[in-house]
Amino acid sequence: MSTAWKTWRHAVKLDPDRPITKELLREIGQTGTDAILLGGTQGITFEKSHRLYTLVREAVPHLPVWQEVSKRTAIVPGVDGYGIPVVLNAGSTEWLIGHHMQAVCEYGALIPWHKVVVEGYLVLNGDAAVAKATEAKTGLSAEEAAAYAVAGERLFGMNTIYIEYSGSYGDVQTVMEIRRSTNAHLVYGGGIDSYEKGAEMGEWADTIVVGNALYERGIEAVYETVRAVK
């Protein structure tokens, strides 16, 4: 299993369902970010994912490009690695093991496990599309969120926990409590659109992920948040 996350302090998440220019991608490559993640929840298809991957590879050949797999029909060959989400606080078994078991049935020995990182997701913004899709049990206390992270680390051997507040800026107390409870590599994503927020979450998380802010504020959000954690 890959340990790629460990070397990343900052990553940019690009949504295959949103248009982006080669010029903007080239600029992202200049900001000092460590990796490009391809991932989203809605409107994800193989065509869109592959088109974005090709564009990214051409524009920023020096950065690792990973796909966050949310739909097994959209898996793109050739990326440097795959993040496989296991939603620890999912409301049904599908996002804990169901889709994964189906993927093993379909692809079996073809799965390149050495290019896979299993990510223990905590989906904590109840309004996000990913929370609805996974029926996530949001509204957890900081202790409950941390207990899910510990269960992911200790029971499921996960070395990467992804705190996902997608679409909103998260609760710092909760992130701190998770940090206190686990030695896993902590990834934080959600609402980071400024130096201050990048610095605040970056104090507790090992990697911060900037996604929406790029589309909403532009390249300056990436420059600022890179500066905040490096």
Added chain:
Amino acid sequence: MSTAWKTWRHAVKLDPDRPITKELLREIGQTGTDAILLGGTQGITFEKSHRLYTLVREAVPHLPVWQEVSKRTAIVPGVDGYGIPVVLNAGSTEWLIGHHMQAVCEYGALIPWHKVVVEGYLVLNGDAAVAKATEAKTGLSAEEAAAYAVAGERLFGMNTIYIEYSGSYGDVQTVMEIRRSTNAHLVYGGGIDSYEKGAEMGEWADTIVVGNALYERGIEAVYETVRAVK
């Protein structure tokens, strides 16, 4: 995490809800079995579990005694280790992670992780009490059962997969398919009450577990099945 299972070829599972004499326990200690597991699904209390543990410890001091934790209020201090079931084909999230997360909330740093083995359970007899309690998705094809085992091993880092047919003798094709698909330590339990069945399942499983047969056929079932795998 403990690797105790690796050294066991045969184990006897005792049900805290069923009476047993010290004489019978002493005889079990003479059969050549490698370990005693304490576990059951119905009527499990701390008092019954603790009473059985004390009796076993006195009667067979030379054998390891492990508790299969099915109820967190019944956890017995002092046992050599704890098997924590994660039911891979559970129908709800409770037996995949819910109870475990609650236990972390309650016990936190008190949990002796070095005495814990996480067991990826496949509950395959739909008529068993454990299948009803966990709403297990039984009636799987051999390939689906094996895919759950692979998901347990690869995604959840489990090194022990427990094929549980409790109350019935399992499907040999399914056990073979799981064996073909995974390098995890395979435990088989269910319906082993003779030399022949012990030998058959023992060909594919690393450890066979004898439970009900002891209560139904007596000590001879333990002697025969030990002979079958040693």
